[in-house]
Structures are given as C-alpha cells and as structure tokens.
Amino acid sequence: MKLTKIMIISGLSLILTAKVALAADPTEIPAPIEKIFVPSGFDDNDNAEVVLQGTFHNTCYRVGHTGFSINEESKQIKVWATSYKYSGACAMVMTPFIQVVKFGMLKKGNYSIKLEENSAISRNFSIKPRNSVSADDYLYAPVSTAAIIVNPEDDLQYLELAGRYPKMENGCAKIIEIRTVRDDADIVVVQPIMEMFEGEACENHELDFKVSHKLTMPFYGKGLLHVRVLNGNAKNQYIEIDQ
Numbered sequence: 001m002k003l004t005k006i007m008i009i010s011g012l013s014l015i016l017t018a019k020v021a022l023a024a025d026p027t028e029i030p031a032p033i034e035k036i037f038v039p040s041g042f043d044d045n046d047n048a049e050v051v052l053q054g055t056f057h058n059t060c061y062r063v064g065h066t067g068f069s070i071n072e073e074s075k076q077i078k079v080w081a082t083s084y085k086y087s088g089a090c091a092m093v094m095t096p097f098i099q100v101v102k103f104g105m106l107k108k109g110n111y112s113i114k115l116e117e118n119s120a121i122s123r124n125f126s127i128k129p130r131n132s133v134s135a136d137d138y139l140y141a142p143v144s145t146a147a148i149i150v151n152p153e154d155d156l157q158y159l160e161l162a163g164r165y166p167k168m169e170n171g172c173a174k175i176i177e178i179r180t181v182r183d184d185a186d187i188v189v190v191q192p193i194m195e196m197f198e199g200e201a202c203e204n205h206e207l208d209f210k211v212s213h214k215l216t217m218p219f220y221g222k223g224l225l226h227v228r229v230l231n232g233n234a235k236n237q238y239i240e241i242d243q
Helices: 002-022
Strands: 027-030 033-037 048-056 061-071 076-085 095-104 109-115 118-127 143-150 157-164 172-181 187-197 208-214 221-228 234-241
Touching: 033 109, 033 118, 033 221, 048 076, 048 118, 048 221, 048 234, 061 095, 076 095, 095 234, 143 187, 143 221, 143 234, 157 172, 157 187, 172 208
Parallel strands: 076 109, 187 221
Antiparallel strands: 027 076, 033 048, 048 095, 061 076, 109 118, 143 157, 157 208, 172 187, 221 234
C-alpha cells in the first residue's frame, strides 16, 4: 500500500515537472541576422526604415524586438534585433524571416548602418531633402498583399498587389500608376500611386482591388519587396525567386 502511494506521488511529480517545462518562458536572444536591406527614396519628411533579414534553422524560434541607436554627429546607426527561443520538440525547417527597424524622421544626409552584434553586416543609407510639405510625395494605395509571380504562359514576371480602397462619402480612389525602382540588385521598391475621382469615374467602383503589373526588369535570387502604402507606411515581403 505504501509502495502504491509512493508510485502515485512520483507519477504526479513527473506530470507537474512536465507541465512546468512546457510552461517555461521562451528565452530572448540576439536574432540570427544575415543582411540589412535599405529601401531607397526616403526623405527628411518620412518615417524612414530598414529591414533586417535572417534565417531560423528550426521551428523553435520566433521574431522578437528591434531597436537602434544613432550618433547624430557622425551619422552612424547601430541596429539590433532579438528572437525568442522556445523549448520542446523542434522541426528542422529553414525559415527566412524579416524584422523592420523604424527610425522616424531623420535629418538629410548620408548614414552608415551596422548590426550591433556583427559590425561586418552593414549598409549605407541616404536621406534626401523633402520635395513638399506633405507627408508623402504621392498618395499611395492601401496595399495589404504583394507578390512577384511568374506567368507560365509568357514566362514573364508580374507584380501582383491587392488591398481595399478607402471608403469615401463623395468620390472614390483608384490606382493610376505603379512605379518600380531597382536601386539595389536585391531590393524592389514599389510605388502604387493613387488619385481621387468623382462623378462618372466612380460608377460601379469596387473597394476591393487586385492589380497586376509586368516587371520590365525581372528579379532573381533572394531579396526584399518593399511597397509604399497609405499613411506613410510600407509593406515588406522577403522574396526568393529561382532563375
């Protein structure tokens, strides 16, 4: 009888220990950043940002926080990012990830950006003087999803953007032009320019939109798709396209 009680108590102890292990908080560690992407086109009136990219080697990691420190005099910026490491069984799956570092408004000039954990990972960054007092040079569409696809019929690459136009009491909004810039070989910067309309142009207008735009310069390899969107924000998407 005593032996049975001991076995029951031992079993309960093992269960409680397992529950404690499962409930353990994740550990916050430096993220395994491999590259810094610097989208072009920011001026001293923008909420400037860069994108950090790395790869998790199994499923026990999640993205954490980002931050930066800046030396205004030397225009040197140090960026950092963390990730959360969870305990338990992990599937060995290579998973690319990105983390955005927002700087806010920076003074015009040329900056150098380095990863705090590894100064060998660095990029240069330019902030131009503003062209207008408006928040953006253009009114950008509220894009929610973006992707580059290859059309099997003509083997060409197309940029696909989807989202929902803002609802207006009078008139409507439509994309009138999509501009793409390739200042760096590994970054595609997209400007989905939108304008306001009234009258007949708004008849049968649908709020949900999906547009396709042929890329005159195809993208291959690993990189960043950076789409400017409404309210001074941007949508960033890691892309990897085999040739």
